[in-house]
Amino acid sequence: MRAGNFDAAFLAVGAHIGKRAFIPVGDAAHIMDAVSVLRSMEGEDKPMLGRRVVVYGGGNTAIDVARTAKRLGATETIIVYRRTREKMPAHDFEVEEALQEGVMIKWLSTIISVGEHNLAIEKMVLDEKGYPQPTGEFETMEADSLVLALGQDVDLSLLQSVAGLEIKDGTVQIGSNMMTGHPGIFAGGDMVPSERTVTTGVGHGKKAARHIDAWLRDRTYVPAAKHEPVIFNMLNPWYYSDAPKIMRPVLDAIRRQSGFEEVQGGLNENNALFEARRCLSCGNCFECDNCYGVCPDNAVIKLGHGKRFQINYDYCKGCGICVAECPCGAIKMVPEDAQ
Ligand SMILES: Cc1cc2nc3c(=O)[nH]c(=O)nc-3n(C[C@H](O)[C@H](O)[C@H](O)COP(=O)(O)OP(=O)(O)OC[C@H]3O[C@@H](n4cnc5c(N)ncnc54)[C@H](O)[C@@H]3O)c2cc1C
Ligand code: SF4
Ligand code: SF4
Known part of the structure; x- marks a missing residue:
């Protein structure tokens, strides 16, 4: 920082070092880490994973690398995870999409040793706290490669x-x-x-x-106070009419396995603009003028575009109509002595 003549610096180097597991490994075993496999997808030379790929882990990275292995031509891709689906940290919808694409998952299993074309697995059970415990039951699985997706560490060497x-x-x-x-x-x-x-x-x-x-600036940043959360019954969603559900394009499971086309399409520009215009901006006045229009006593004063409104308490009789009619719960009634 001093060498560059900077007064402040923000570090955000991520976590890119794949965690290793202490597994006895044979000399010819083909083991890779998930982040390196995924990173190498950007280059010309795609990773050589073989026909039967085992992925070890249960997070989103495990799912990503298993789905990638399928797309690279693996005939069988199996995720080995030590706990159950409910305990899996990966997003449930991603697990579902992987299963649709033919990825298999072996639950309640840990890998205990790895050979050239196979690996040994021990079956686990969950204890009452949800932690996996060994059972002493073993089996062997064929595998041309093992990809470790056990989480990532931060490269702290730069900060030494x-x-x-x-x-x-x-x-x-x-x-x-x-x-x-x-x-x-x-x-x-x-x-x-x-x-x-x-x-x-x-x-x-x-x-x-x-x-x-x-x-x-030698100051302390204090975030602005937030209004209390606006819950559904504080909203008037009828302010906007119902809109048709947007069907986002989803690629079918067969086509997904042979290439890297986008699986779940997003909103197009028109959809995104349409939905943004229907935002109720919960709890924040968006200047719809409802309160101004409904107040029977002309107590609502417009302050001009972007400046919102003020209530003239000399005129307001506290009927609450403006509160009831505000679409987004932006007005709150408080007892007079609490003001
Ligand atoms: C496979 C995988 C799937 C994921 N899926 C999801 C997901 O679906 N949804 C989600 O929200 N999150 C997902 N994440 C997590 C998400 O990617 C990270 O939380 C997020 O990218 C972290 O942002 P960051 O800025 O801290 O680090 P990063 O995005 O990792 O960025 C760090 C940057 O610093 C650079 N860098 C590192 N060291 C140095 C150095 N010494 N000098 C200069 N530059 C350096 C790196 O090259 C990189 O560009 C996923 C992560 C992985 C690995
Ligand atoms: S409480 Fe009634 S009188 Fe007061 S500003 Fe709202 S609508 Fe007008
Ligand atoms: S306070 Fe509510 S009703 Fe009044 S202009 Fe803002 S959003 Fe509309």
């Missing part, structure tokens, strides 16, 4: 010379302002303790930008 950083459970610890233990270095995304999703990472970037801006 940074003073003051606190590392715990393989992640960089941050304060509520997203700053690490080194003043001026902020961090977010997969490399800090968090739910590892795109939305969380994007949110961290936005939050960190605000804290960095405040830190550079």
Whole structure:
């Protein structure tokens, strides 16, 4: 940071090192890690996985790599997972799509050794806390390759010379302002303790930008107070008429297995704009003018476009019609002495 003459830096290097498992492995065993397999899909040389591919793990990465193996021509792709479907961290809809494409899943199983063309599996049972426990029952499975999808670690080597950083459970610890233990270095995304999703990472970037801006100005960023959550019975959804359900295109399971075409189509531009215009913006006035129109006492004052409204309490008799008619629950009645 000093060498580059920066006053602050935000780190978001992700978690890209595939976790290894302590499995006895024969010399000729063909073992890869899921992130490397998926990354190599971008290059010219596609990974050589063979005819029978076993994927070890139960998260979204395991599902992604198993579906990829199918598309690369594997005749059998089997996910080996130590717990049950209910306990699987992968999204349920992704598990369903993988099953539709012919991916098989061997539940309650752990891999205990790997040979050149086969691997040994032990059957597990879940204890009362939901943790898998060994049963002493073994079986052998044929496999040309084993892909490990057991989670990813952060590459901390880049941070070795940074003073003051606190590392715990393989992640960089941050304060509520997203700053690490080194003043001026902020961090977010997969490399800090968090739910590892795109939305969380994007949110961290936005939050960190605000804290960095405040830190550079020698201030503290305090987020604006949020209104209380608006629940369904505070809304008037009839404000917009019902719209036809949008059928998003879904590629059939057979075509999915032979290529990398998009499986689940998204909204097109027209659909997206149409739906956005129907947003009720729950709890936030979107200037529909309903309250202004329905108030029997002309107590609602328009402040102009983008400035919303004010209530003239000298005229308001507290009838509550505006509250009842507001489509998005943006008006709240409070007792006079609480104002
Ligand atoms: C296979 C797989 C499937 C996933 N599926 C989903 C999903 O369906 N939905 C979902 O929400 N999330 C999913 N995730 C998780 C999601 O991808 C991550 O949570 C998210 O990308 C994290 O964002 P990030 O910015 O922290 O890190 P990343 O997106 O990993 O970005 C880190 C960037 O830093 C770069 N970098 C690393 N080291 C250095 C360095 N030393 N110098 C310079 N640059 C560096 C990397 O090249 C990379 O571009 C999936 C992850 C994987 C692996
Ligand atoms: S409570 Fe009644 S009088 Fe007061 S602003 Fe609303 S509609 Fe008008
Ligand atoms: S407060 Fe509610 S009713 Fe009044 S303009 Fe805003 S959204 Fe419409």
